[in-house]
Amino acid sequence: MSAAPSRRAADARPARVRPVSAAAPPDARRTPRARLLARSAGLLAVLAPLVGVTPSPAAAAPATDELPVAVDVTAVTPQVLAPGQDLRVTVTVRNDGDTELANPSAVLRLSRTRPGTSAELDAWVDAEARASAGSAVGRPAPLGAPLAPGASAEVAFDVPAASVGLLDTPDAWGPRGLAVELVDGRRRVGIERTFLLWLPDSEDLPHTRLSVLVPLVASAPGGGTASATSAQVPAPTATEGGEEAATDEPTPEPTEEPAPDEPVQPEDTALEAQTGPEGRLRALLTASGASTGVSWALDPALVARASDAGPQSAAWLEELRTTAEGRDVLALPWADPDLAALAHADRPDLLTAALASSSAARPLVSEGVTPVQWAADDVPDLRTAALAAGTDVPSLVVGPGALTPERTTSTTAGPVTTVTTDAGPVAALVPDPTLSALLTDPARLQPGATAATLAQRLLAETAVVAHEERETVPHVLATVPRDWTPDTALVTAALDALDAAPWVRLAPASDLLDAAPDTSDREPLPDVSRAPGELSAATVNALGDARNAAVAFAAVLEDPDAHLEGLDREVLRPLSVAWRADDEGRRDVVRTALADATARRSGLSVVLSDRFRMISSTSQIHLALRSTLDQRATVRIEMRPRKACLEVGDAPTATVEPGAEQTVVVEVSASANCDVLVDVFALAPDGTSVATAGRFDAHVSPTIENVGTAVVGALLALALLVGIVKTVRRGQTARRGARLAAQAVPGDESETTPA
Known part of the structure; x- marks a missing residue:
C-alpha cells in the first residue's frame, strides 16, 4: 500500500x-565562483588608484551574488x-x-x-x-x-x-x-x-556493474613545468607517405661518463616525497585502497624504483603489496610509455620492449596480473590506436571525452567499443564522463561538493543507469587521470557509498577486456593529433636506434642477456608519459639513456698497422682483435678494399677471451699494381659493426715478383749457354790427351802406323 x-x-x-x-x-x-569574482573586482576597484590598475568589466558582480x-x-x-x-x-x-x-x-x-x-x-x-x-x-x-x-x-x-x-x-x-x-x-x-x-x-x-580503474604511476621530479613553448620542437606534420617532416630539434648526445648502475637522485628524491605522508602516491593508495572493488593499472617500473628509492618508498611499496592481495591489478607497459610518441615515430619495437619488460616484472606485485595499455591523451589518434592494435595486448584505455556516442539514446553507452585501424581492431575501454568527473574533480559537477553530496550524487547516477530498460546488466567504467591527487576523505566516502549501494556491483576492470563491445555509432578518433609535451620523433628514434645497436652488439657475446640486463629499462625511462610535465628533466634522462646504450656496444677494437706493402700476388695480413669486455666474444673480421686490384679471401671468424687480444690472419691476393685504402670491420652475425672501423693503406706491386723471376731465369740460362760454348771452343789439353793414350789396349795389331 x-x-x-x-x-x-x-x-x-x-x-x-x-x-x-x-x-x-x-x-x-x-x-x-561568481562571488569570488565579485570580491576580486571590488578589491581591484579599491587598489586601482594606488597601483594604477583598472578593474576589468568582466569581473563585475554577477546576478548570483544575491x-x-x-x-x-x-x-x-x-x-x-x-x-x-x-x-x-x-x-x-x-x-x-x-x-x-x-x-x-x-x-x-x-x-x-x-x-x-x-x-x-x-x-x-x-x-x-x-x-x-x-x-x-x-x-x-x-x-x-x-x-x-x-x-x-x-x-x-x-x-x-x-x-x-x-x-x-x-x-x-x-x-x-x-x-x-x-x-x-x-x-x-x-x-x-x-x-x-x-x-x-x-x-x-536491477543493478549496475561499475568498474573503477585507478592508474598507479609516478610523477616526474619537475612535474608541472611543461608548456606549449617547451623545449620540444613544434609537432611535425605527417607527409603523404606516413613519414614526418624533419624537425629542428637536435638529437641528444650521450654523456661522456655513463653511470647506468647509479640511481638517478632526482627521481628517487621525488618518489620519496610522493610516497611520504603528504605525497600524491600516499593519498592515492589510501583513497583507492579503501575499497577492494577498485582496480589498479600499475606501472611495474614504479614498483622496481620504490624498492630502492628510500625508506618512505619502501614502506609505501610494502603497503601496496598488502593492499593488492585479492584486488584486480592490471599491468601497464614498463614505465608507462607515451604511446602517441611511439606511434608518431613509428617505433612499435619500443612498445614491444615495454610490454616484455612489464611481463617479466609482474611477479613483483602479484601473480595473475592482466596487461593493458593506456593512451597518453584523453582522445588518442588512429595512429596510436593502430600501434596498440599491433601488439599482443590489443586493448587501450582512452579518456572520458573519447569515442562519444553520435546519438543520444535512452541507455548509457557501454564501456567497450571496437576501433578499426590499419593494424587491425583494438578494444577501446571508454570511461563514463560523469562518474569519472565526480571522482576526479567533484566540484565540476557538484559545486561545493562535500563527502555527503558527492556520495549522494554518485548513488543517484548509478541508480539512473540501473533503472534503464535493457536486456543485459549495464556495466560502466570510471577512471581518473594519471596525475590525480585525491581528496582522501571525499573519495573514501564515495567508494564506501558505492560499496554499500544495493544496486551497485563493483566489478574488476579486467572483466571488460573480454566483454562484448558496444555497437553504437561513436565519434571517430582523429587521424593524427599531437600534444605539446609529446616527445619528438627524432628523440624517440635516437633511443630506439641506440637500443637496437646495443642488442646487435650483444649477439657476438657468450651471454648476451647478461650484457643487456637493464638496457630496456634505461631506454624506456624517458618515454614515460609523466615526463611530458618536465621537459628539462626528460632531456637529462634521454642523455643518460643514450650514454648507457653507447657503453653497452663498446669494448671491442681492431689493432693493425697504418700501411701494408705487398709485392707478391698472394699474401697474408695479420691484425689483432682486442677486448676489454668481461666475457668471450666471437666476431667475423671483414676487409673491404676500395679498389678491385686487391681481393680478400673468406672472412675469418675470431674468438677473443675477456680482456685479451687475438691475432687474426686474412688471406689476400693482388691482380695489379695499385695503392688502395682498405676498411676493416668486426661484424656481428647480422652484419652489424661491433668495433670501431679500422683502415689502412696498402701498396700492392704483384709484378715485382714476376719480373724478378724472369730476370733470374734468363740470367741462369745465359750462364749455362756461355759455359757450353766456352767448353767447346777450348778443345783438349796436353794432359787430357796423354791420359787418353795411356788408356789404349796394348798389342792391338789391327791398328798399324802408316808408312
Missing part, C-alpha cells in the same frame, strides 16, 4: 541549530532511505556576504519527481539560484540569532518517516532532488542541492 504525501509535514521535529563561529572570512569551503550564504550538506542519513526510516540531514551555513542576516532560517525541501537521466540530475544541481527546489519538508528551522558576515552555524533536520511522503511501490525507487535553503525573512540567500535515494523494496532490484 502506497503512502500518499503526508499532510502532517508540519508535525516534523524542529531542526536543531548550533552556532559555530563568527571568525575571519572562511576558507575551508569553496564558495561560488545568494551570499554558502550552504554545505555534511550528512544525509541514511544514504539510502527505506519506508519506515527517519531522515536526518545535517548542514553548515556560512555568511560569505558583507551584510548581516537579521532573521535567518533553514528550510529542507524535497522534489518528489524521480529524475530519469543523468541530464536531469545535472539540471537539478545546476538550476538557477531562484529556481524551484521542491516542497518543504517540515517546518523552517530558525537559526535563533542574526548571522554576521563570516559567521557560520550548523543545522540538523530530523524528518520522521511519515513526513517523507514518497510512494512505496517497487518501481518508485531511485533518486529524488533534495535541497537545503537558507532564507532571511522570506528572501532566499543560499541553497544547496543534493539527492535523496529512495528504496521501497530491495528484492528483484
Whole structure:
C-alpha cells in the first residue's frame, strides 16, 4: 500500500541549530565562483588608484551574488532511505556576504519527481539560484540569532518517516532532488542541492556493474613545468607517405661518463616525497585502497624504483603489496610509455620492449596480473590506436571525452567499443564522463561538493543507469587521470557509498577486456593529433636506434642477456608519459639513456698497422682483435678494399677471451699494381659493426715478383749457354790427351802406323 504525501509535514521535529563561529572570512569551503569574482573586482576597484590598475568589466558582480550564504550538506542519513526510516540531514551555513542576516532560517525541501537521466540530475544541481527546489519538508528551522558576515552555524533536520511522503511501490525507487535553503525573512540567500535515494523494496532490484580503474604511476621530479613553448620542437606534420617532416630539434648526445648502475637522485628524491605522508602516491593508495572493488593499472617500473628509492618508498611499496592481495591489478607497459610518441615515430619495437619488460616484472606485485595499455591523451589518434592494435595486448584505455556516442539514446553507452585501424581492431575501454568527473574533480559537477553530496550524487547516477530498460546488466567504467591527487576523505566516502549501494556491483576492470563491445555509432578518433609535451620523433628514434645497436652488439657475446640486463629499462625511462610535465628533466634522462646504450656496444677494437706493402700476388695480413669486455666474444673480421686490384679471401671468424687480444690472419691476393685504402670491420652475425672501423693503406706491386723471376731465369740460362760454348771452343789439353793414350789396349795389331 502506497503512502500518499503526508499532510502532517508540519508535525516534523524542529531542526536543531548550533552556532559555530563568527571568525575571519572562511576558507575551508569553496564558495561560488561568481562571488569570488565579485570580491576580486571590488578589491581591484579599491587598489586601482594606488597601483594604477583598472578593474576589468568582466569581473563585475554577477546576478548570483544575491545568494551570499554558502550552504554545505555534511550528512544525509541514511544514504539510502527505506519506508519506515527517519531522515536526518545535517548542514553548515556560512555568511560569505558583507551584510548581516537579521532573521535567518533553514528550510529542507524535497522534489518528489524521480529524475530519469543523468541530464536531469545535472539540471537539478545546476538550476538557477531562484529556481524551484521542491516542497518543504517540515517546518523552517530558525537559526535563533542574526548571522554576521563570516559567521557560520550548523543545522540538523530530523524528518520522521511519515513526513517523507514518497510512494512505496517497487518501481518508485531511485533518486529524488533534495535541497537545503537558507532564507532571511522570506528572501532566499543560499541553497544547496543534493539527492535523496529512495528504496521501497530491495528484492528483484536491477543493478549496475561499475568498474573503477585507478592508474598507479609516478610523477616526474619537475612535474608541472611543461608548456606549449617547451623545449620540444613544434609537432611535425605527417607527409603523404606516413613519414614526418624533419624537425629542428637536435638529437641528444650521450654523456661522456655513463653511470647506468647509479640511481638517478632526482627521481628517487621525488618518489620519496610522493610516497611520504603528504605525497600524491600516499593519498592515492589510501583513497583507492579503501575499497577492494577498485582496480589498479600499475606501472611495474614504479614498483622496481620504490624498492630502492628510500625508506618512505619502501614502506609505501610494502603497503601496496598488502593492499593488492585479492584486488584486480592490471599491468601497464614498463614505465608507462607515451604511446602517441611511439606511434608518431613509428617505433612499435619500443612498445614491444615495454610490454616484455612489464611481463617479466609482474611477479613483483602479484601473480595473475592482466596487461593493458593506456593512451597518453584523453582522445588518442588512429595512429596510436593502430600501434596498440599491433601488439599482443590489443586493448587501450582512452579518456572520458573519447569515442562519444553520435546519438543520444535512452541507455548509457557501454564501456567497450571496437576501433578499426590499419593494424587491425583494438578494444577501446571508454570511461563514463560523469562518474569519472565526480571522482576526479567533484566540484565540476557538484559545486561545493562535500563527502555527503558527492556520495549522494554518485548513488543517484548509478541508480539512473540501473533503472534503464535493457536486456543485459549495464556495466560502466570510471577512471581518473594519471596525475590525480585525491581528496582522501571525499573519495573514501564515495567508494564506501558505492560499496554499500544495493544496486551497485563493483566489478574488476579486467572483466571488460573480454566483454562484448558496444555497437553504437561513436565519434571517430582523429587521424593524427599531437600534444605539446609529446616527445619528438627524432628523440624517440635516437633511443630506439641506440637500443637496437646495443642488442646487435650483444649477439657476438657468450651471454648476451647478461650484457643487456637493464638496457630496456634505461631506454624506456624517458618515454614515460609523466615526463611530458618536465621537459628539462626528460632531456637529462634521454642523455643518460643514450650514454648507457653507447657503453653497452663498446669494448671491442681492431689493432693493425697504418700501411701494408705487398709485392707478391698472394699474401697474408695479420691484425689483432682486442677486448676489454668481461666475457668471450666471437666476431667475423671483414676487409673491404676500395679498389678491385686487391681481393680478400673468406672472412675469418675470431674468438677473443675477456680482456685479451687475438691475432687474426686474412688471406689476400693482388691482380695489379695499385695503392688502395682498405676498411676493416668486426661484424656481428647480422652484419652489424661491433668495433670501431679500422683502415689502412696498402701498396700492392704483384709484378715485382714476376719480373724478378724472369730476370733470374734468363740470367741462369745465359750462364749455362756461355759455359757450353766456352767448353767447346777450348778443345783438349796436353794432359787430357796423354791420359787418353795411356788408356789404349796394348798389342792391338789391327791398328798399324802408316808408312
